[in-house]
Amino acid sequence: MQLQLSRLILSCVLASFVGVSAALPIDGNALGNVIARTAEPPLLPLARRAMSGRQPRHLRSDYPSKVKRDGPDLGGIATFNGDPQPIRGPLGDTFLSASNHAIDEQNIDNLAVPPTDAGTCYTELEMEHVTLAHEALRCRLAKAFSAVEIRISANDDRELHWHRMAEWGYVLGGSGRITAVDEDGRTFAADIHGPTNTSDATIHYFPPGVPHSIQALDDGLELLLVFTYGDFDEVGTTFTVADWLARTPLEVVAKNLGVNVSVLAGIPQKDPVLFKSTVPPPADISQEIVTSPAGTVPMPFFFDLNTQNRTVAPGGGGWLKVQDSATNFPVATEFASVLINIEPSSMLELHWHPTDEWIYILSGQGRATAYAGATNARTFDFQEGDTAVFPMGYGHYMENISPTEPLTFLALFNAPRFVDFSATQLLALSPPPLVADMLNISTETVTSLPKEKQFIVA
Ligand SMILES: *[C@@H]1O[C@H](CO)[C@@H](O)[C@H](O)[C@H]1NC(C)=O
Ligand SMILES: *[C@@H]1O[C@H](CO)[C@@H](O)[C@H](O)[C@H]1NC(C)=O
Ligand SMILES: *[C@@H]1O[C@H](CO)[C@@H](O)[C@H](O)[C@H]1NC(C)=O
Ligand SMILES: *[C@@H]1O[C@H](CO)[C@@H](O)[C@H](O)[C@H]1NC(C)=O
Secondary structure: OEEEEEOOOOOOOOOOOOOOOOOOOOOOOOOHOOOOOOOOOOOOHHHHHHHHHOOOOOOOOOOOOOOOOOOOOOOOOOOOOOOOOOOEEEEOOOOOOOOOOHHHHHOOHHHHOOOOOEOOOOOOOOOOOOOOOOEEEEEEOOOOOEEEEEEEEEOOOOEEEEEOEEEEEEEEEEEEEEEEOOOOOEEEEEEEEEOOOOOOEEEEOOOOOEEEEEEEEEEEEEEEEEEEEOOOOOOOOOHHHHHHHHOOOHHHHHHHOOOOHHHOOOOOOOOOOOEEOOOOOOOOHHHOOOOOOOOOOOOEEEEEEHOOOEOOOOOOOEEEEOOOOOOOOOOOOOEEEEEEEEEOOEEEEEEEEOOEEEEEEEEEEEEEEEEEEEOOOEEEEEOOOOOOEEEEOEEEEEEOOOOOOOOEEEEEEOOOOOOOOOHHHHHHHOOOHHHHHHHHHHHHHHHHOOOOOOOEEE
């Protein structure tokens, strides 16, 4: 058994940009004139800390300076040619000691802070990789959500269990079979599968309390599970049948089931969590379904993303597939979800939601700035396997920073309906003189803004 633990916590930032200019690829660009330049740029916070030799390099602590911007950030991303340093254009200085360059390169905006970042914006990103006999990987973050990535070997099972909260699942790879029994004894079973080159994956949803099983089929199963509660490991969160019976006097179990206590002599005394199947599941799912006198569940706990057409974003630059209980996945009252594909160099527009948002990067490279209100903002870089939370109301975008590769990710909301507010739409549909005065731009510019929500802009 191997145990591997990798944890990354990105904490507070209070960036200091007094009289600072931005590092931007703006040669010959008239916009460059708006950037104020100073003779002696101050060091970025990380370089100062590196020189003091004290703090861990990947934690950015409070920085006691006033935030002042002389010019806008025009979107330049620091590049290092394989040698990441806390430098952005004319700002910052080189490390004077060793650094974890693999982490630095994945988090350039943490290493060389963009001048739009400001204030005390606290965000936590925590990932735990646990390799057990059946290779389970867990990640947990934020208050409203927890997530588990689980790998089940071919034909093996996850024991019957239920949760205090709703469960939402997406198959990352392989295939499996899920079953459930609802409060009226109605049954449910479905085969689930991961994405292939030509098809999208399946998702599933189990309401709080509904007991279910998960089994891998013969190609194995890797599953992303997300829950509407922040601490998956807290006592009182997940309940498993075998564990429960082992914690109950055996005579009581025998009496309850109406069987001789002797037939129960071998039940497991340790929670099996995952276990081997003695008989592989039949290829035809109908051969495995136990017929219930109450019939089957009226609303399936399962949604095949292949049955849904892509919605091409009005703004171009990509497509979305939205699932929620209000439109196409009626049982999923506590989770709305979106599969988003952003073309190279395109961007999910500036927007916000009235609930928390949890994201999981399936592939590609992204960059987002979370705006927390009151002059607080923080920029993050993402690659596949990363997760993040945009808390309720936080303004944000998601840019595909790869010029060649699409950016694909899942966005989840603890809500019955997918709702988002567009900054462009807000500006386009508010009185033009008000917007023009507020932003010191012309009314022509305001009236040229699209009134239809763009979602993604090319
Ligand atoms: C899927 O695409 C990848 C990358 O383009 C390729 O290597 C692989 O062979 C493809 N698989 C199938 C089954 O076509
Ligand atoms: C329970 O099983 C044991 C062992 O097989 C047997 O001796 C006993 O008579 C059984 N009791 C009942 C009530 O059937
Ligand atoms: C998907 O689009 C095709 C072609 O426009 C259409 O025939 C089909 O009904 C659509 N399917 C769904 C589920 O909307
Ligand atoms: C408005 O913008 C112009 C340049 O476009 C600038 O000269 C002027 O100072 C700005 N006004 C305010 C109030 O910032």
